[in-house]
Amino acid sequence: MATHALIVGINCYDAAAPLYLPAADAQAIAQRLSEFGEFRKISRLPERISPDRSGLCVDPEGRVTAVQLERAICDLFLPIGGGAPDTALLFVAGHGLRKEAGVPESFLAASDTDAARGNWVLSLLWLHRILAASPVPNQIVWLDTCHSGALLDFQQVDPGRGTRCLIAASRPFEYAYEEFARSTAERPRHGVLTGALLRALDPAGTPDGRVTNLTLAERVQRALAAEPQHPLIANSGEPIVLTRAAARSAPVAAASGRCPYKGLAFFQRDNEDPDDFFGRTRLTDELLERLRTGAFLALVGVSGSGKSSVVRAGLLHQLRLGQRVGGSRDWPQVIMVPGADPFVNLAAALIEQTAADRAAAIAVGRCGTAQQLVTLVDGLTADPPGTRLILLIDQFEELFTQSPPAVVAPFLATLLDALDLSQGRLTLILTLRADFYAKCAEQDYSGLARRIQGGQVIVQPMDGTELTQAICAPA
Template sequence: MSRDALVVGINTYDRLRSLNAPAADAEAIAQILEKYGEFQVTRLPAVKDKENETIRIGKQTKVSLTQLEKAIVQLFKPDGKPPDTALLYFSGHGLRKNVGIQEGFLATSEVNPEAGNWGLSLQWLRRLLQESEVRQQIVILDCCYSGEVLNFAEADPGDRGKGRDRCFIAASRDFELAYEDINSQNSVLTAALIKGLEPKQDRWVSNYTLVDFLNQTHHPFPQRPIFANSGEAINLTRQWNTSPSNSAVQESAICPYKGLSYFDCTEEDAKFFYGRTALTDELLDKVRSGNFLAVLGASGSGKSSVVRAGLLYQLKLGRRLSGSDTWQFKIFRPGANPLQSLALAFVESGLSDVERASQLDKAEELITKGAVGLEKLITASQNQRLVLVVDQFEEAFTLCQEVTERQKFFECLLGVLQRNDNKLCLVITMRADFFGKCLEQDYGGLSKKIQEHLVTVTPMSRGELETAIIKPAEQVSLEIEPELVSEMIADVEGSPGSLPLLQYTLTELWKQKTEQRLTLNAYTRLGGVRGTLQTRATEVYESLSPEEQQATKRIFLELTQLGEGTEDTRRQVVQQDLVSSQYSETLINRIIQRLADEKLVVTSTLSNQIAVVDVAHEALIRHWLLLRKWIEESRDILRQKRKIEAAAIEWRDRGKAKDYLLQGKRLREAEDFHKQQTENLRLSDLAIEFIQASVRQRQNNRFKSVGFFLIIPLVASVVLGIVIEKQIRISQLWQQVDAVKGKEYSRVRIQALEKLVQAGESLFKKDFIDANLRGANLSDADLSRANLSDADLRGANLSLANLSRANLRGADLSRANLSYANLSYADLGGANLSGADLSYANLSGADLSGADLSYANLSGADLSGANLSSANLSGADLSGADLSDANLSSATYLTPERVKSANNWGKAKYDKDFRAKLGLPPEPAK
């Protein structure tokens, strides 16, 4: 594992006060990293000590901006392969420029702020880190204003964009100075770092344990070091029992097994990938002689691993096929939108958002043209050959619900294979039990193509299993008891889907190793191959709080795709879609991180920076008994839920056209499901919007039907009599309602009004000023533009009602049910809405100024453009509400936590002080 460090200490400056500590700081850190961390350290400025011919930090040597930039680029974006771990340490002056916008800089020796030369921009450093391919990044800045590196959203150290582990340590906040320690030759921060990095046992000091130490270290100066860690722990230093130059001992800290993850096409993974030599040779032969390869096998048979760490890695090395190291390789999964996924595969990495969007637009435009467009993308490649790998090809059946898109996807891929220049090589991996799906339709000759170019991944032989267990251990000087090897092979031999369980068990055994030895006793305690995974998964589940357990159950149900004549499979889900009114984003993120740390789920990021979650392997779905129980208990309900959500996706993809809304029985079933669902099986926000739109369409159709029947020509006296009778009854009801105005609405008049609503009568523009409508059932009513000012609507049921542009100023709506109601542009100024249920209501553009919304349920409500100035929001639930362009200035009882539970909270208007609490920059001057 390659580990590089750049250690910088600048004492000497032309126009700034020279310092005493930085050179000593940097040299002390460099020596610790070399001695205990196995880092290859580059010093800046570097001088040779004439006495002992060693390199050290120069105390009086200057460092220019060019030198510093070049050294940092070489660390994080080298010309060759980037290191696995890269550490930047800087000690010296820090500068802050505040002209219009605040900027931070690392001062190099020649800085001259008066001439506009401030040094190295921290904004530039942030961008470099975002574009860097280094998986583990550590940045330690011991200088004034160093906290500036953590200030902006684009520098979020928690970014999961490339699966990175990151550690940022800054000596002070963005507005603070940093100090030298008067009791030592080092600065305050570095003096603490030296103690924290000094290992005291044969255990790693990681970024997390280091930050714990720094948090416990007190100092007298008015500076507050700040830290930010993301991803998994990064090993920094360790006290070795034997010589640190012994590479075997160094590697013993590395787990050579993959748990539930596949082996990828990297050097680190490939060197531990054993047992599939013969199969890899067969795949290489197929690629050498053809342009299509189908790799089929049981779930858990190792298809993805052998294609990635076997076939692709060997092709990239170029040792087996002449010139294959110059080929281009693209790999993707079909997902729910395989055509879009195909287009995304042709978008280059490391682009800016604008460049990425431009490339994606062009790729998608070409893909819509089918094989002809894909051929143009392939032709545009400057490489001799392009290997396009579609991993987990079965997702085109399990996740893609659009038969038409699936058909186009298959025809696009197979059509381009007609090329004569052999520039494209298409490789697919697919579960064998999905081959029958390929036979259900013609799909452009897909099934025949697979049969002609098929390689089946069969279970490993006894010798291959032994190699897969023993050889990786030998790479890290790990011993395995012979009895353990025999027992494990006996447990998995002949089982086609056991490899993930085997790798997971070996990983757990590695965690419990005794003196670099894996033992049979530990294997027995774990429960063997079959018991280890489910035992550990259950332990993790039971260690969670009751609330976390319920959220975890929901997460795993969402991550399971129910089989249709096949086994259940995994299902990729957008992480934000797991957030609900009951389970906050903070809670979901915390659980996902825990499950990812335990290797039960994997997280990744799409090219548009959307975080997605997967079950680590389908072995979890098949063998964790608790999850199997949840799935079987919820199977029918899950099917109904997915059916509604699939219809909602189709509606969205069709431009939300009315023709794709639910009607009749399907709509009633969807409404009932939505009302009865448990939180674990909550519909997606899109599905809820879909049902709301369908209900509104039903209302509109109902009103039109009433009008239609009023103008039907006289066809039969019976029909006429019915119509006349109905109209007389409606007229009588209106007379009861209109008999008395104001507060004196008797229960008889309220009942008459309710019957009018049930009959589909519109209350459009009706006058209910000061009316007593307490407890009235006006669900589904059309009250658009009605005047309800100062009306008493306490406890009224107005769910799904249309109150668009209604006048409700001063109305008493306390504890009223307004869920899903349309209140767009309604006047609710000064209204009493305390305790009201406004969940998922449309309040876009509504005037809620001065309204009492204490303890109101606004979860999921659309508050875009709403005026909430001076509103009372004590105890109000804003989770999932849309606050884009909402005015919350002078609103009372707001808290940052409550606001941040809403969506688009950063786009709302707040008072200056509250913006600061939210961490938002001041609003620009008008």
């Protein structure tokens, strides 16, 4: 398997303040990948012979022009004449810029960047287009620069066709910071993100002696949980092994005595069900990507298509792990079915599954208003910043088959108005049988049909490869 890495660390700039850590950060990442990684080719930029003449290193005094940076990135992800690697990794440490004129836009700075003259250099939108056009199936990008989170602002193109691991040091409007020095006489050793990456890439102490993009995300988030700077992380596709300890025999798993096949029952979010859930990686990635940029999702499919399984053992399980969407492990999740009294069932689910104030939840259960629900959501999402309450209404068609008709419109008004008032802190997910699609448009229902039209994902039958995974992988 061909695996290539491009490691960039730029200290020197013509029209911006010099930096002191990026070259050292880049060299440390290159060394970690060289020591424990499975990358056949590691390119450094800028590059020079190491002082001890033992090999190449990142040049702390070297310059990287815009042309050089652009060409190196294109060579990595869009190699001329074919021969694209199976896995390509790009790491960049240095200045990041944000242009506020008109539509805000973020850039990677090169040594010859001069914003005052309109030379902003490499737009993160351009980089995202390169990734979308790249034939490389497994793409990894880590940016330890200011304003780098803009890379994750763009909707991914067909995330199911391969694997992507995107990690940005800061949100689009934020700066990236250095680690705190241990004394006034000591310089910080690395950028905050780089330091966390270096520790997370060390396979020592991992249960199986290896680090994947998924476990990397989990370890980075855990390491920086108490820091003021929180990276943005997006993983999609299958796990990629990044580093591995010395080869050792894999333990033989003991037979559990349970059947991993569910028959007509759906896979649950908890217990061992997610370990047996295969064949829906592409759909799960699509759902995760939708939730990164939206707060409403409707899974529509025929009866028995696997809607409940993919949303529980796929989407909600991945959000709880926090390995694919940064920060999502802290998001409270509530699962309910409408039943005969959707207000009461919502209140009961909030009380049983979250730390919601009991009196506030009971008030919602008594045909509560949207503002009452939002107040409750605010209390559950106050800390850490960016927390969202995930509300799954499974078997949404029960609202039309079991709930009293007089309750349907008020219940939907409470939910959908709260969705608007919550300013992104409430996320609503529905699973709906396709034969009840028309029911959602019989009345306005606070704009339900319009929301479904804009936020629907059709759950289609598995293809041959997915069926093979679903049958063979759990065995």
